[in-house]
Amino acid sequence: MLYLSADCIIPIEGEPCFNSVLVVEDDGTIEGIYTKSELTDPLYEIIHYNGILCPGFVNTHCHLELSWAKGLFSEGEGLDYFIWQLGKFRKSISEVYNLKAIEKAATEMIQSGTVATADIANGKHTLDFKRRSSHYFHTFVEVFSSDPANAEAVFEKSVQLKAEFKNQSLAASIVPHATYSLSDKLFRLIANAGEGELLTIHHQENEDENLFYKDGNGPIAARRKAFNPNLPAYSGTGKRPMESIAAYFDPDQKLLLVHNTVSQQVDIDFVQGYFKQPYWCLCPNANLFIEKKLPDIDLFRKKNCKITIGTDSLASNHQLSILEEIKTIQQHFPLIPLTELLKWSTLNGAEFLSQEQKLGSFVKGKRPGVVLIENADINTLLLKTETTSRLIIPAHT
Numbered sequence: 248m249l250y251l252s253a254d255c256i257i258p259i260e261g262e263p264c265f266n267s268v269l270v271v272e273d274d275g276t277i278e279g280i281y282t283k284s285e286l287t288d289p290l291y292e293i294i295h296y297n298g299i300l301c302p303g304f305v306n307t308h309c310h311l312e313l314s315w316a317k318g319l320f321s322e323g324e325g326l327d328y329f330i331w332q333l334g335k336f337r338k339s340i341s342e343v344y345n346l347k348a349i350e351k352a353a354t355e356m357i358q359s360g361t362v363a364t365a366d367i368a369n370g371k372h373t374l375d376f377k378r379r380s381s382h383y384f385h386t387f388v389e390v391f392s393s394d395p396a397n398a399e400a401v402f403e404k405s406v407q408l409k410a411e412f413k414n415q416s417l418a419a420s421i422v423p424h425a426t427y428s429l430s431d432k433l434f435r436l437i438a439n440a441g442e443g444e445l446l447t448i449h450h451q452e453n454e455d456e457n458l459f460y461k462d463g464n465g466p467i468a469a470r471r472k473a474f475n476p477n478l479p480a481y482s483g484t485g486k487r488p489m490e491s492i493a494a495y496f497d498p499d500q501k502l503l504l505v506h507n508t509v510s511q512q513v514d515i516d517f518v519q520g521y522f523k524q525p526y527w528c529l530c531p532n533a534n535l536f537i538e539k540k541l542p543d544i545d546l547f548r549k550k551n552c553k554i555t556i557g558t559d560s561l562a563s564n565h566q567l568s569i570l571e572e573i574k575t576i577q578q579h580f581p582l583i584p585l586t587e588l589l590k591w592s593t594l595n596g597a598e599f600l601s602q603e604q605k606l607g608s609f610v611k612g613k614r615p616g617v618v619l620i621e622n623a624d625i626n627t628l629l630l631k632t633e634t635t636s637r638l639i640i641p642a643h644t
């Protein structure tokens with residue numbers, strides 16, 4: 248049995264505990280949180296940490312296969328230029344370099360406190376690392392193609408890729424890339440094969456997506472034309488993006504919308520009304536990196552949205568650390584309590600991945616991992632620039 252005390256223990260389910268001891272079995276199973284006066288037996292060897300203890304983080308949006316791009320892309324140029332940079336650099340990367348970059352990025356992500364990750368994949372580059380790792384991964388096999396003539400071939404490729412992950416006993420599902428990057432036919436193929444599987448989609452990363460659905464114009468329309476010159480012109484739906492594509496999905500299916508940088512009340516109201524289990528993933532550092540803009544986080548809170556946190560990839564972030572995402576949110580929205588930010592970063596993500604029986608909070612019987620947050624202001628529970636996090640006890644899923 249391990250007896251861990253800290254300046255503050257944030258159990259996520261329940262109030263922060265001061266002057267308390269987290270009792271953990273040797274295999275990482277949570278026994279409980281006790282006050283020091285309840286543990287007076289001198290045989291208890293209490294290890295004290297200066298800082299905050301919380302459960303392991305859940306990263307609900309990552310692209311580990313883009314780890315090779317760390318430090319290569321220029322910032323603040325917008326999504327269109329970002330996609331152009333991705334295409335330009337991608338071809339020159341060797342597979343050996345790619346695999347090393349994935350291993351390094353994933354290892355650092357885990358060391359910084361992440362115990363479960365929803366990771367987007369377009370290929371099988373991450374398969375070897377995931378197969379060897381005890382970390383919980385759900386792989387989202389991403390598909391896109393605006394040309395209906397390609398739909399079956401693209402879908403068949405994704406079915407095979409998903410099977411490669413499944414064959415290694417790794418959780419995986421096929422998901423659409425974004426609201427605007429699939430043909431009607433491809434959307435239907437995904438929907439028909441889904442059967443309640445976990446879904447995610449990039450959503451409203453910038454205004455281009457709203458423009459495209461409004462009347463078929465803007466940068467997305469231009470990109471679509473450049474990539475598929477033979478496609479007939481698209482005139483939009485006159486509706487908001489999710490309203491335009493919601494009919495492809497089963498409203499009971501869990502759906503994670505990622506980015507939501509320009510989502511407004513009308514978008515949130517529609518999604519919250521249509522889907523029974525919508526989750527809203529925020530990737531603030533990537534939003535600042537690409538678009539120099541953050542979502543209206545207060546609006547999501549006002550609307551009681553289930554918020555989760557993602558890091559996106561090293562193409563659009565300097566690290567894959569959930570703590571760094573929390574810091575950024577706290578800098579821009581200082582009134583959001585740390586306890587709430589940590590809930591988004593732990594329990595909400597675990598719930599989305601259906602791992603909340605094991606992860607996400609310090610509840611007896613769970614094995615959520617233990618994270619130590621150091622150099623925070625304990626009195627105000629505000630993080631500082633120099634605040635760091637590290638996993639001190641691994642999770643077990």
Ligand SMILES: [Zn+2]
Nearest residue numbers: 308310449559
């Ligand atoms: Zn992404």
